[in-house]
Each structure stands twice: as structure tokens, then as C-alpha cells.
Amino acid sequence: MSGSSNTGPDRVKWSIAIAVVLLYALIPVAWMISLSLKPADKLSDKAFYSGIDFANYEAIFKNDDFIKALINSLGIAAISTLISIVVAAMAAYALARLDFAGKAVILSGALAVAMFPPISIVGSLFDIWRSVGLFDTWAGLIIPYLTFTLPLAIYTMSAFFREIPWELEQAAQVDGATPFQAFRKVIVPLAAPGVFTTAILVFIFAWNDFLFANTLTSTNNARTVPAALAFFTGNSSQFEQPIGAVSAAAVVVTVPIVIMVLIFQRRIVAGLTAGAVKG
């Protein structure tokens, strides 16, 4: 970080600090991977490495419950992300660009929703969903996910929209664009880093959620991976310890998130607006 970190004791100090933090953060992950690769009879070994055995992975991918949960997770998270991004982009644009009555109320309302503890509504949602037929459906999970991700998405994106010089939009209008064309062809491409950042945050929220997934589902119909893991019994045998299988499943659900972040981090970091206006 600092200019002098290339040489001397600073560099050593930083390296040690970084190593400590990485170790602290990654040990549980490493342990999980190690567990998932252990042969069934070595599970209680205290050793970090006791052979590599893909049996656990084979088992979970033969398990219909897990496959179904994986599909549910992917589908629900993807749909929630898509809807959240489209709605939040338009709302954030309006909040960033327009002056209208009640703007402050909407913003503070959104913030209040984001701060609301999910646990406090989950009970009543359970009742409502059962009576309106949303219980144990994809929509039944997508709706609360939207509720909790939209405020965050709107906040993040309106911050990005505010960064974009207003002249660009006016230039587009003078060039003959309708307001919607100006939004779609000029503003959205420029806000792409913001859109991707927000998309990842929303996706992670939906993907990781356990509370709603556990409470508002009862079967494979809509149960997502975090909830399914809790009901996991390994290779469908009650007498086997499912730790190995659970670990393998946990590794599998972590992979999509890691891939997404790796793909998009470049776009997130890229400052696309460079050169738009004279700085």
C-alpha cells in the first residue's frame, strides 16, 4: 500500500500481517475441503490430510435431494438477482436524477426495510404464505429476497448513477435519444461496474439465505441448498455420519460464488467513466 513497502522492513511487516489474516480466514475453508475429501473411515482423524477420496462428492451428486436443492438455489437466486437489478436500476436512476416529492421518505423507507431484522417477519410470512399458497414455492422465497435486497441495491446503484456526469445524458437527449434510450444506451453501460457489484451482493444474499429457505419451504419443491444441507443425511443411510457429505456439499455451494466474484471483480474495479469529461 504505502510507497516504501517495496523494500525493507515495511514489506516484511505487511507480508506477515497479510499471511496472518489469510490464514485466519482460510483455515475453516481448508478444513472443510479436507473433510470433504477424507475417506469415510478416516473422518474422525485429527490429521489435516488423510488421503483423497471423491466418494463424498460422488454421493452428493447421486443424491436427488441435493441436485434438486442446487437447481432451486440457482434458479431462485438468479431470478431474484435479475428482478432486483432491473427494478433497483430504474428506482436508483429516478432517485439520483429527479427531484420529486417524497424522495427523502422513499430513501429512508428503503433504509428502514434494509435494517429490519428478517427473523421478526418470518413467523407471519409463514402464516400468510400458507394461506395464499406461496408456501414452499420459488415465488415464496423470491418475494422476501427482493424485499431485503432492493434497498441495498437501490442504495448502491444510486451512488453509482450519481457519479455519472449529467451532461452525458443531456448530450444523448440532444443527439436524439428518448429518455429511456439515454438511460439504456448511455447510463446503464456506464454504470455497469455498479450493476455488477450490486448483482453480486444480491446473488450472494439470496444464495446464502438460510432463515427464509428453512422456514418457508417444506419439500424439495423450493428448498435451497443451505436449508437442504441441514436436512442432509449423507448417502441416505441413517447410521453413517454425514459430515463428509455435508462438507462436500458445502464446498460445492461455495464454488459458484467464488467463480462469480472472480469473473466480475475486474469489471467492478474498472473505472469505466474515465475520460468521459475533462477531469
Next chain:
Amino acid sequence: MADIVLDNVSKQYPDGFEAVKDLSLEIADGEFVILVGPSGCGKSTALRMVAGLEDITGGELRIGGEVVNQKAPKDRDIAMVFQNYALYPHMTVGENMGFALKLAKVDQSEIDTKVHEAAKILDLDQHLDRKPANLSGGQRQRVAMGRAIVRNPAAFLMDEPLSNLDAKLRVQMRTEVSRIQKNLGTTTVYVTHDQTEAMTLGDRVAVMRAGVLQQVGSPMELYNTPRNLFVAGFIGSPAMNFMPATIEGDTIKLPMADVALPPGLRESVGRTGGSQLIAGIRPESFEDASLVDSGHMANGTRFNANIELVESMGAELYVHFKVTSDAELESDQLRELAEDSGAGEVPRSGEEGEIVARLNPESKATQGQELELWVDSTHVHLFEAASGDSLTST
């Protein structure tokens, strides 16, 4: 191609602030008109109303004979060059220039032809595939111009397009803008706060102050016959010198000398009924008395001045000297000018005011020494202090 008519156009913001008051201006087809004034005078707002980026709260705006008050910018067939260029950073130079045509659903092959034509005019053909971020300031400015040219619009609107360039490039682009406008013959409205740009570029110049149009005319008209103190002080560099003046019979008593009242002025001075006057003398109306030829000498008055500062520009010489005034004068217009640029201050009672004179470079003026100067009385402007109106130009 079209004419633009502003008919008593005004802009009032919801908080009651009136940015533009009853602006009436007719811009003929193909004319290059400059809107000039200090910051906050409403010139940009006026331009943005023509563009359709700002609502018009009163009056009528006609482009090509058609009332466009309610029309969206895209339906007005105008192109605008923004102060910060507003290039689309995610598009290449070529895409930036062709964007408007693409929106208008023009054939890609025709877009390419037009973009290449414009790029050739602006010397941008090498850079069509580059992104704005990789261009220099001058190149970005040209892309912004190119985006306007490609469309062949009814009018160009330019909002201080050169103010982000460095001094040298600005002069270069100024000629460029002028050349392009002359070649294309497109009606152009150009906003600037720089009076040099206004003087050099425009067919006509409109000076604005506090939302009110002060005077419209050719650059020389504004320079020679400014209608009021504000225009007189704003146009010209170095600015016109102002000082209190009193009339006694056929002479104008100025702090440094008495000069003859030009015959044409007697009547208009009489009409003011002895109200306070301010005299305005341009720097070039002074001369080193020893260098004035005898034929001209009679047109003016000689006086001695203590030279405080000599600035030699090579082709001309600026000398600064002080005069003491004994009159108490107040003028809103001059105060505003002084706030904006430091020019146009009138010496208050008992205070000293500085006068700048432009002399022939052969003058032997030296700092700290007394020099006999000559002032051309036929070029003295007189203004009524209270209203700021000129007695000379009407």
C-alpha cells in the same frame, strides 16, 4: 438550417429566482451569435432553453419558424457542444460521432461515410477507433465538435466549448470553430464568458447581465458605442477606464484634465439635468504626447501623469497611472463588473483610481517618472452614473 427567434423568453426557477428576463433575440439563418456575460448572467440558461434541456417559463422560442417551447430536445434538430464535451466514454470516437445518426436509424454505411467526412474535416481520421479516455484535450474537443457536425442539424449550440483547453490550444481551436462554422453555414449560438472569444468569433455579440440582455450588435458596434457602463467595461481588454466627470460649459472636467465636450454630446448631456456622470476612456485613446502628430493634437488634451508601472508587450506599451477623484459615485453595473473581473472600478471620493493607457512602443515612458500624455477627446464615452446609460451612443 434555420433561424432561431427568442421572443420575450424568460426563465423563473421554482424558488422565484429569475435567471433570464424577457430575452428577445433574433438569430438569422447561418448567423454566428455569441452570448457573453459574467458567470451567473443567464447566458448558459438561455442556451439550454434553446436546446430544450431547461423549461421555458415565459415567452416563445421558435426554431425555423416553428414554436418549440414544448418540444423535447430530440425533436428540435439541434446539436450541442458541452463545456466538458460529454463524450460517451464507453464508445469509440467513431461511435460517439455516429450515435445521433444511429438513433435516427440511418443506414450503417451512410453513418460510416458521414463520420469519415466529419473526421476528415476535424483531422480525426486516425483516431476513429480509440476511446475518449485515450485522447488529448484538444482531440476530445474536436470529437465533441464532430458529434455536432455529423448530424447536419438546424443549429449548433455551444456552451463554453473552449474553456477547458489551455491558452494556446484555445486560440487554435477558436480559428478552427470559426472556419468550420463559415464552411458549413450553420446557425450557431455560442456561449462564453471570455470577451476575446466573443469579439473574434461572432457575427453578432449579445451581452447579458443578471438575466437581462444589455446590447446586441457586431463586435465593433459594442466596442465603439457601448450602450451602458456594463457593456463598456465588459468588452475590451484591458478594460475601459472609468472616472467621475462633471460638465462645465463646453468642457468635461476629468480628474486628470479638462477635455472639450464633443459637439454632438451637448444636447444629450443637457437632458440629464446635471446628474452625476461617469466618463469612460479606452486605453488606446491615450497616447504619449510627444508621439502625437500635430494634425491630431487639437482633438485632445495634454496632461502630466506619474507613471507607476510600464508593461511592454512588444507591439504596444501599457502604462498605469493614478488619478484622484473628488466625487462620490456608485454604480451597480460597475460594482458587478469589478466583482467579476476586477475591471471597471471607479475611484471613490478621495481615493485613487488606476488608469491604464496603451501607448506607442516608441514611447520613452519609464516607471516612476512623469510623462506628458494626450487623451483623445473625441473618443470619450459619457455615462449617467445612476442608470449606467450611455450619453454617447444614443
